[in-house]
Amino acid sequence: MSVPLKTHPAESLPRPAGLAGLAADWASDQRTFKNVSWGKAMMWIFLLSDTFIFGCFLLAYMTARMSTTVPWPNPSEVFALEIGGTHMPLILIAIMTFVLISSSGTMAMAVNYGYRRDRRKTAVLMLVTALFGATFVGMQAFEWSKLIEEGVRPWGNPWGAAQFGSTFFMITGFHGTHVTFGVIFLLIVARKVWRGDFDTERRGFFTSRKGRYEIVEITGLYWHFVDLVWVFIFAFFYLW
């Protein structure tokens, strides 16, 4: 004879871990992502779709580079700079990589301080992240204008396969746009944090809903994704 279980309606049952948890979560006939808010789940799903966009860009680049009969320009030389009389291959791209990684580090710290409800440190760290992001976009603008001056166009360039220009402008252009939107997103959320919206439960301008410090983590997810995409672009486009 089984004893009927008595549970408090407000408290959830313990969730199984591991693969049993995976099956239980997906088969629960309820929301699948149990301990993740809708905001975070939707950001992840958006990032997944963005992964496919950048995946297809890199795939198109691979196809163009593998199928051309003309030699591909050597990125190591194309992106080299003369600094103080020394020839540095790929130096600008390396600096851009370090700038973006630094911004990811400050963003991770901002998320941490956000959950501690330390609004000043959170806002300052987010502003530093936005500054690094803006620096990155600025260096990319420098890189673009340098290449355009040297005669790189989407339909041709002085060093080899014509597809080099089109894939370069397409991939880095899309990535730079993502960084730019990320900076805007960071500035908006940093302003809210600085003003103390999530402590005073001030309602949002568009949504009229109370925000939470979780938005810092969601912004962080987007920002780290931008850094993640750069890791792949750096490896496949610049180093390969």
Added chain:
Amino acid sequence: MAHAEAHAEHEQQQHPIKLYLLVWGLLFVLSFFSYMVDYFGLQGFLRWSLILIFMMLKAGLIVAVFMHMAWERLALIYAMLLPPLLVLVFVALMVSESNYVLLTRLAFFGSGP
């Protein structure tokens, strides 16, 4: 009231700052190594394998620690990590396709105009 309950149910991602600093440092070191691959002009299989290893390590660190994937439930991890793997099928298709296109180009334009 409903809002407060929903709030309590979401676990916050709170981890020691030291871990973030460690990952930050590792990302710097790995980026430096991948730049060195180009600086020393390594070529061939060694170059490609090193680039891929450093890339995967960096990507793994960013996703696992910075994006907190290591602490999420498997339901989310698999939903986010398995679909991109399908891109590899697309890669295999396009490798075969580009080889064919290259072959055709060489066969028809190989002798040159």
